Amino acid sequence: MIGIIIGTNRKEAVSKQVAAYYEKLLAKKQQSTLLIDLKDMPDNMITSGLYDQAGKSEQFQKRLQEKVDQCQKFIVVVPEYNGSFPGVLKVFIDGLKFPDSVKSKKCALVGVSDGVQGGVLAMSHLTDIFNYLGMHVLALKPKLSRISQHFDGRNFSNPLYAQLIEDQVDGLITY
Amino acid sequence: MIGIIIGTNRKEAVSKQVAAYYEKLLAKKQQSTLLIDLKDMPDNMITSGLYDQAGKSEQFQKRLQEKVDQCQKFIVVVPEYNGSFPGVLKVFIDGLKFPDSVKSKKCALVGVSDGVQGGVLAMSHLTDIFNYLGMHVLALKPKLSRISQHFDGRNFSNPLYAQLIEDQVDGLITY
Amino acid sequence: MIGIIIGTNRKEAVSKQVAAYYEKLLAKKQQSTLLIDLKDMPDNMITSGLYDQAGKSEQFQKRLQEKVDQCQKFIVVVPEYNGSFPGVLKVFIDGLKFPDSVKSKKCALVGVSDGVQGGVLAMSHLTDIFNYLGMHVLALKPKLSRISQHFDGRNFSNPLYAQLIEDQVDGLITY
Amino acid sequence: MIGIIIGTNRKEAVSKQVAAYYEKLLAKKQQSTLLIDLKDMPDNMITSGLYDQAGKSEQFQKRLQEKVDQCQKFIVVVPEYNGSFPGVLKVFIDGLKFPDSVKSKKCALVGVSDGVQGGVLAMSHLTDIFNYLGMHVLALKPKLSRISQHFDGRNFSNPLYAQLIEDQVDGLITY
Numbered sequence: 001m002i003g004i005i006i007g008t009n010r011k012e013a014v015s016k017q018v019a020a021y022y023e024k025l026l027a028k029k030q031q032s033t034l035l036i037d038l039k040d041m042p043d044n045m046i047t048s049g050l051y052d053q054a055g056k057s058e059q060f061q062k063r064l065q066e067k068v069d070q071c072q073k074f075i076v077v078v079p080e081y082n083g084s085f086p087g088v089l090k091v092f093i094d095g096l097k098f099p100d101s102v103k104s105k106k107c108a109l110v111g112v113s114d115g116v117q118g119g120v121l122a123m124s125h126l127t128d129i130f131n132y133l134g135m136h137v138l139a140l141k142p143k144l145s146r147i148s149q150h151f152d153g154r155n156f157s158n159p160l161y162a163q164l165i166e167d168q169v170d171g172l173i174t175y
Numbered sequence: 176m177i178g179i180i181i182g183t184n185r186k187e188a189v190s191k192q193v194a195a196y197y198e199k200l201l202a203k204k205q206q207s208t209l210l211i212d213l214k215d216m217p218d219n220m221i222t223s224g225l226y227d228q229a230g231k232s233e234q235f236q237k238r239l240q241e242k243v244d245q246c247q248k249f250i251v252v253v254p255e256y257n258g259s260f261p262g263v264l265k266v267f268i269d270g271l272k273f274p275d276s277v278k279s280k281k282c283a284l285v286g287v288s289d290g291v292q293g294g295v296l297a298m299s300h301l302t303d304i305f306n307y308l309g310m311h312v313l314a315l316k317p318k319l320s321r322i323s324q325h326f327d328g329r330n331f332s333n334p335l336y337a338q339l340i341e342d343q344v345d346g347l348i349t350y
Numbered sequence: 351m352i353g354i355i356i357g358t359n360r361k362e363a364v365s366k367q368v369a370a371y372y373e374k375l376l377a378k379k380q381q382s383t384l385l386i387d388l389k390d391m392p393d394n395m396i397t398s399g400l401y402d403q404a405g406k407s408e409q410f411q412k413r414l415q416e417k418v419d420q421c422q423k424f425i426v427v428v429p430e431y432n433g434s435f436p437g438v439l440k441v442f443i444d445g446l447k448f449p450d451s452v453k454s455k456k457c458a459l460v461g462v463s464d465g466v467q468g469g470v471l472a473m474s475h476l477t478d479i480f481n482y483l484g485m486h487v488l489a490l491k492p493k494l495s496r497i498s499q500h501f502d503g504r505n506f507s508n509p510l511y512a513q514l515i516e517d518q519v520d521g522l523i524t525y
Numbered sequence: 526m527i528g529i530i531i532g533t534n535r536k537e538a539v540s541k542q543v544a545a546y547y548e549k550l551l552a553k554k555q556q557s558t559l560l561i562d563l564k565d566m567p568d569n570m571i572t573s574g575l576y577d578q579a580g581k582s583e584q585f586q587k588r589l590q591e592k593v594d595q596c597q598k599f600i601v602v603v604p605e606y607n608g609s610f611p612g613v614l615k616v617f618i619d620g621l622k623f624p625d626s627v628k629s630k631k632c633a634l635v636g637v638s639d640g641v642q643g644g645v646l647a648m649s650h651l652t653d654i655f656n657y658l659g660m661h662v663l664a665l666k667p668k669l670s671r672i673s674q675h676f677d678g679r680n681f682s683n684p685l686y687a688q689l690i691e692d693q694v695d696g697l698i699t700y
Binding site for chain 3: 124138
């Protein structure tokens with residue numbers, strides 16, 4: 001089972017649409033997927049779900065932790081925000097059961113930005129974190145910069161982006 | 176005015192005690208300080224204070240944004256958490272008014288960990304983020320590893336740590 | 351075939367002894383290895399082996415490139431130097447044939463330092479570089495800090511270090 | 526005195542032209558500069574100028590170390606190469622007298638690439654290294670991506686690039 005993590009809780013996030021694109025692509029390749037949406041974190045996650053409270057929020061357990069536990073691999077859609085990834089993505093990671101949630105599992109990262117960077121620093125930081133937690137990160141990390149010019153919410157007009165994603169998904173399946 | 180940011184909202188955090196140490200040291204050096212405590216973020220910060228809601232939480236404005244606006248320099252106490260800094264620290268940054276909150280200001284980072292790393296990756300990631308937002312970061316970033324062995328909650332038994340902090344504070348004052 | 355790269359050309363480098371330790375351990379596990387020693391780079395590597403000269407130094411081809419080409423996996427022994435890895439390690443990488451030398455291959459990194467960091471930033475930087483070049487990096491990256499206290503040149507007195515290396519080698523074999 | 530470091534020894538490097546652009550701009554602002562060109566490293570730098578040989582190469586001393594010693598601030602032109610900066614730039618740093626060469630000095634970084642990244646990871650890595658060595662890095666680090674489209678070797682057709690460089694130079698002068 002491959003989990004597709006939407007790396008933000010922002011409403012109307014393009015990351016959600018990119019996640020849906022991966023979902024369809026993985027379905028075509030006969031892969032089962034689970035969507036893991038940070039919007040499902042409890043509103044009071046920062047006081048109810050971290051540190052000594054980790055694992056105690058029923059909402060977090062049901063809607064997020066249990067899905068993570070079912071997956072051996074992940075696609076993480078990483079929107080660039082303030083020079084890295086959104087803080088809520090790290091809050092989500094900090095709320096997961098340690099260390100079983102991601103240890104010895106495998107993931108692939110994709111960066112999304114309106115600007116020119118495509119989340120390159122965000123993915124570098126996240127690689128450090130996931131490696132620290134024992135999760136392997138696929139080398140190929142597409143940087144989907146200027147996303148709104150190349151993606152209409154359903155399909156990529158930029159064939160390079162579509163190809164990179166296809167290569168990445170194939171890489172993750174055999175990783 | 177120098178803001179001292181406690182980089183976690185965890186109760187009983189040693190970072191809070193380290194922040195108090197800096198507060199006393201800066202007072203001795205005739206510097207005015209403001210304590211900026213992430214525990215003052217609203218419980219529902221991740222839905223009430225980010226993205227299109229940024230700046231709309233009265234609690235965040237009163238207890239955090241207004242203090243940040245008064246400071247030209249910052250000490251950021253950075254606890255290591257899951258291979259980087261706590262997600263809530265980035266949530267706090269993501270909730271600040273952009274770009275005036277930190278742009279062209281100056282800060283000094285200090286890493287705190289129970290383990291051996293002293294927050295070195297956390298401070299590297301944070302330097303990337305603050306530089307992206309236009310804030311200068313002092314080169315000297317003490318790594319207070321194995322903090323509980325070297326700090327009793329009030330004073331450092333390790334003279335190297337005390338010296339590094341003294342040097343850093345002097346560096347920030349003239350930075 | 352697993353290549354073991356000694357990440358420095360310094361004489362008497364402890365990294366060379368660490369590489370020999372890996373060599374023996376891999377032999378015990380019935381793995382074939384090739385030692386790749388940066389001391390084999392030509393003295394004038396920075397003018398004879400880079401950019402438009404890449405691939406033209408016979409010495410580099412015979413002693414380094416051909417070995418790299420035979421390996422599908424690598425152990426890279428990474429000494430910490432000036433806050434990252436030695437410049438000569440990147441010179442070696444810059445001199446390799448692009449992109450076949452490392453693309454789609456797999457590696458494991460181990461950091462070595464006399465100080466307390468164990469090469470954590472060095473390995474973070476190197477992960478960025480290898481991922482960029484298409485090589486996967488094993489999540490487990492032991493940080494052998496204060497190496498001279500824990501390693502006599504042949505064996506580790508620190509059982510944690512020995513265990514981490516054993517786990518890493520097993521991880522790389524099945525990676 | 527402001528040193529302008531050309532971060533590569535590649536012949537015909539665009540970084541050399543970018544360095545010349547900074548030289549002219551700083552002259553207009555009545556700033557004295559010294560050009561520090563990595564092409565001046567001895568051919569056998571990796572055996573003659575590092576580790577226990579550091580400081581012993583007369584050529585390195587005369588053409589590079591002495592210039593570095595005269596400067597209190599630096600512009601570092603950082604070409605992107607294999608996902609970071611060229612190995613020779615770190616070799617140059619590794620060959621400098623430690624720690625006086627850069628400690629407590631200040632620098633500004635500018636990334637140059639033919640591709641879309643503009644050296645963002647290269648500058649992140651370099652910031653880690655310079656901070657470790659005690660040198661402050663200006664927050665503003667222009668990323669001159671797709672340089673050949675925006676720079677004719679003398680002037681920038683892209684007014685954003687010219688403006689960023691102007692802002693950066695003004696920032697360094699008062700840093």
